[in-house]
Amino acid sequence: MIIYTGKDYYDVSRKAANIMSAQIIMKPNAVLGLATGSTPVGMYKQLIEWYKKGDLDFSQITSVNLDEYKGLSGDNDQSYRYFMNTNLFDHVNIDKARTYVPNGLEEDSEKACADYNEIIRSVGGIDMQLLGIGGNGHIGFNEPGAAFEKETHCVDLTESTIKANARFFETMDDVPKQAYTMGIKNIMTAKKILLVATGETKADALYKSLYGPITPNVPASILQLHPDVTIVADEGALKLI
Numbered sequence: 001m002i003i004y005t006g007k008d009y010y011d012v013s014r015k016a017a018n019i020m021s022a023q024i025i026m027k028p029n030a031v032l033g034l035a036t037g038s039t040p041v042g043m044y045k046q047l048i049e050w051y052k053k054g055d056l057d058f059s060q061i062t063s064v065n066l067d068e069y070k071g072l073s074g075d076n077d078q079s080y081r082y083f084m085n086t087n088l089f090d091h092v093n094i095d096k097a098r099t100y101v102p103n104g105l106e107e108d109s110e111k112a113c114a115d116y117n118e119i120i121r122s123v124g125g126i127d128m129q130l131l132g133i134g135g136n137g138h139i140g141f142n143e144p145g146a147a148f149e150k151e152t153h154c155v156d157l158t159e160s161t162i163k164a165n166a167r168f169f170e171t172m173d174d175v176p177k178q179a180y181t182m183g184i185k186n187i188m189t190a191k192k193i194l195l196v197a198t199g200e201t202k203a204d205a206l207y208k209s210l211y212g213p214i215t216p217n218v219p220a221s222i223l224q225l226h227p228d229v230t231i232v233a234d235e236g237a238l239k240l241i
C-alpha cells in the first residue's frame, strides 16, 4: 500500500488525476472503475483539463461505476449517471456506449445486479478502481455490516442517508430508498485500487480502514488484503496516521 499526502483538496485531486492518467497512458483501452461523491470532482476536473490540452485520450476507455440509486433515470439530476455525464463524460472523448452505471430504472433488483456483474465480467474486469470513503468506512454503498463476498446487490439506504438526500427532492416520496452497488468482491477483484480522501471527517474511517482489524463493520478495512492499493489524502484525512 502506498500513501501519498496532498497539501489540500486541489493538490490531492491533481495527484489522484496523475495516477489515473498514468493508467490511461499505459493502457489506452483500460477499464476504469469510477466513483461519485464530492471527493472525485476535483480529480475529474483535472482530467478534463489535461484532455483539453491534448495530453489524454479517452477514446478507447471503458468505465464501470460503483453504484446508482434504484428508481432514478439517468436524466434525473440526482442520479449518478447524470453526475458522471456532467462531471466527466460530457467533457472528454469517451464513447458513452462504453460507460456503464447500474440501471436504476430496472425494477427487478436481481436482474439489475446480475446484468451489472455480467457487464463487469464481459469488459474483462477493472484495471483501476477509484474509491471515495464514507465517514463510517463505507465504499460504494457497502455500508458497515455488508458481507465481503457480495457482488453487485441492492441495498436499503440508511435512514441518515435518506434524510441527508431529502433536500435534493420535492417530496419525501421522491427520495430513493434503495440503491444498486458493486459489492466488496467486485471492488477487490480490480487489479489496482485508488482511494481518495480529504478532510478530518474521514480521519477516523481512514485510520480504522488502514490499521484497524479487517471487519465488515469497517467495509474499507478489506483493502488491507488487496495487493495494489494507492491512497491519496490530505493532512486532515491522515491526521490519525
Ligand code: GLP
Binding pocket: 035, 036, 037, 038, 039, 040, 066, 067, 131, 132, 133, 134, 135, 139, 140, 141
Ligand atoms: C456516497 C457514495 C460513495 C462515496 C461516499 C463519500 O455514499 N456512494 O461512493 O465515496 O458517498 O462521499 P463524499 O466523497 O462526498 O464524501
